[in-house]
Amino acid sequence: MEIRSDKQRDECIDLLLAKVQELEREIASLKGELSGRKPQMREHIAEVPVPIPAKAVPEQKPPAGKPPKSSIENVIGTRWIGRIGLAAVILGVGFFLKYSFDNNLIGESGRIILGLLLGAVFLGAGEYLQKKKELGLYGQMISGGGLALFYLSLYAAFAFYHLIPMPLAAVGMIAVTTTGMTLSLRYSALSLSGIALLGGFLTPLLLSSGENQPLVLFGYVLLLDAGTLLLQRFRRWPSLVLSSLIGTSLLYFTWHGAYYNDEQKWLAFGVAAVFFLCYNFYVLLSRLQSKNDESKADLFVIFVAAAFFLLAFLAQHFWAYTWTVKFFAVFLSGAETGFAELLGSRSKASRKTTVAYTAVSVIMTVIATFIIFDQYWVLPALAIEMAVLGWCWFRLDFPEFRWGVYLLALVVLQGFAANSVYHPEPFERFLPLFNSRFLVCSVAIAAFYALLYTMSRYKDKLDANERAVYMIIFFITQALSLILLSMEVRDFFLLASTDTGYSTYAFELSLSVLWALYASILTGAGILKRIRRARILGILLLGMTVLKVFFVDLSSLETFYRIISFIVLGLLLLAVSYGYNRFKHIIFGEDQS
Numbered sequence: 001m002e003i004r005s006d007k008q009r010d011e012c013i014d015l016l017l018a019k020v021q022e023l024e025r026e027i028a029s030l031k032g033e034l035s036g037r038k039p040q041m042r043e044h045i046a047e048v049p050v051p052i053p054a055k056a057v058p059e060q061k062p063p064a065g066k067p068p069k070s071s072i073e074n075v076i077g078t079r080w081i082g083r084i085g086l087a088a089v090i091l092g093v094g095f096f097l098k099y100s101f102d103n104n105l106i107g108e109s110g111r112i113i114l115g116l117l118l119g120a121v122f123l124g125a126g127e128y129l130q131k132k133k134e135l136g137l138y139g140q141m142i143s144g145g146g147l148a149l150f151y152l153s154l155y156a157a158f159a160f161y162h163l164i165p166m167p168l169a170a171v172g173m174i175a176v177t178t179t180g181m182t183l184s185l186r187y188s189a190l191s192l193s194g195i196a197l198l199g200g201f202l203t204p205l206l207l208s209s210g211e212n213q214p215l216v217l218f219g220y221v222l223l224l225d226a227g228t229l230l231l232q233r234f235r236r237w238p239s240l241v242l243s244s245l246i247g248t249s250l251l252y253f254t255w256h257g258a259y260y261n262d263e264q265k266w267l268a269f270g271v272a273a274v275f276f277l278c279y280n281f282y283v284l285l286s287r288l289q290s291k292n293d294e295s296k297a298d299l300f301v302i303f304v305a306a307a308f309f310l311l312a313f314l315a316q317h318f319w320a321y322t323w324t325v326k327f328f329a330v331f332l333s334g335a336e337t338g339f340a341e342l343l344g345s346r347s348k349a350s351r352k353t354t355v356a357y358t359a360v361s362v363i364m365t366v367i368a369t370f371i372i373f374d375q376y377w378v379l380p381a382l383a384i385e386m387a388v389l390g391w392c393w394f395r396l397d398f399p400e401f402r403w404g405v406y407l408l409a410l411v412v413l414q415g416f417a418a419n420s421v422y423h424p425e426p427f428e429r430f431l432p433l434f435n436s437r438f439l440v441c442s443v444a445i446a447a448f449y450a451l452l453y454t455m456s457r458y459k460d461k462l463d464a465n466e467r468a469v470y471m472i473i474f475f476i477t478q479a480l481s482l483i484l485l486s487m488e489v490r491d492f493f494l495l496a497s498t499d500t501g502y503s504t505y506a507f508e509l510s511l512s513v514l515w516a517l518y519a520s521i522l523t524g525a526g527i528l529k530r531i532r533r534a535r536i537l538g539i540l541l542l543g544m545t546v547l548k549v550f551f552v553d554l555s556s557l558e559t560f561y562r563i564i565s566f567i568v569l570g571l572l573l574l575a576v577s578y579g580y581n582r583f584k585h586i587i588f589g590e591d592q593s
Helices: 005-035 072-103 109-129 133-160 166-187 189-206 214-231 237-261 262-289 296-316 322-346 351-373 375-395 399-419 434-459 464-494 500-529 532-556 557-584
Strands: none
Touching: 005 133, 005 500, 072 532, 109 133, 109 166, 133 189, 166 189, 166 214, 189 237, 214 237, 214 262, 237 262, 237 296, 262 296, 262 322, 296 322, 296 351, 322 351, 322 464, 351 375, 351 399, 375 434, 399 434, 399 464, 434 464, 464 532, 500 532, 500 557, 532 557
């Protein structure tokens, strides 16, 4: 029940008296009307002026779930000043220990005990301050300083003073790491878990004895990663998982550079495979079982895990593209595709994660293609992959996967540009349509046509953006076809003919005929198939051909070639005009989408 002040109670009493007076007036008025006399007011109730209480302005509170924005002063005062002060204290303790060492004020054991006591004091103070809500952040900083003092004291006891053996120092650092993780869970403090994780990964580096013990090292790292992943069941901190994966990768490559040899190939492969599967299973299970929003850190985990596995395998084979490496590249691409299909079919809400797996799959497919094939066969392989993946992912109705195909199409387009220039071998005779350039580039064009066919067959599944992509791919396909045929005509006269004068005239004539013929075929196909974009593109190309004939051929060609150019162009234009008139009921009917 709400407790009112004396002033509020007085105001309420005055308001009630005013209401009573008003009711008495209304009753007296009604009696006067009934008796025909003027209503008399009761004189024994004096009218009391009643002040109308002003409406209390409710206190503005920030919306739930949205903490007020922190000012720069707030951030500096509550966070950075405390952190800088904590760092200064730790440095001061370090300088004190060094001073005491130089002047023999405190013995070696005393320094270590003093450091451990200070660490315990900091942890105790942090635990006490955590109970005060307004000092929770300050308490986390103090607890982090205590963890740092524990790490430094144990490391000094082992490395500098040799007071404890390596196994005991390792157990102590593991205990400190576990304490930090527990405190971060207790306080919901990501900073403490970050300090504990950093100390955990620094432990094998700080306590290294110089011996090659991969099972001990990676067994410890696996336990550290497992604890980090287990922590995610209680606190959703994806950035901590990404940091753990990066630390694992750095430790692996540090070990690989120092101790790896050919006899440890299978051991190294098993280690890399275990970590790759652990982090991918974490992503899959977190998306299949959790209803939390997708985080950018989890998406980076997918990319970093794949890059770690691929680079580790390449390093294990000394960066040589052997058949083992080639098979592994194909396997890794298939594994990423499998992860994407599993997540796409089981969790429709995990679209970003599915797209990330798809992108990694496409990237690995491209890398595998470059590793497996020679230079001339890379483009056909990529083009065939584009067509096959496009058909599969349209058939399975995975929109995210299809965008991976469109990215692969850009790679194929770049490969077409790189292979479009013909480089004949010494004393090699150029044969139009029967050369390596035409074979490679025609496979790429055929793959684009196959992708267009697949998209038209499943056109009801295309969204607005994909319809625009379909238009772009259609125009690119026609442009590539015409460019390839034009280059074949040019190289025939440039490389196969010895009469330069007449070959120039013949080239210009052949190019005009080719363009007009291609435009006529494209327009005719648009008429018969009711494809408006094909007709428009054909008419534009005919216009370009007309401009070329009138402004280039008319001035540069001899009379004989000029006659042929104009006659052929005129006949083709008449044929196109006949098609428009003959099939106008089809053309101006409903076009195909």
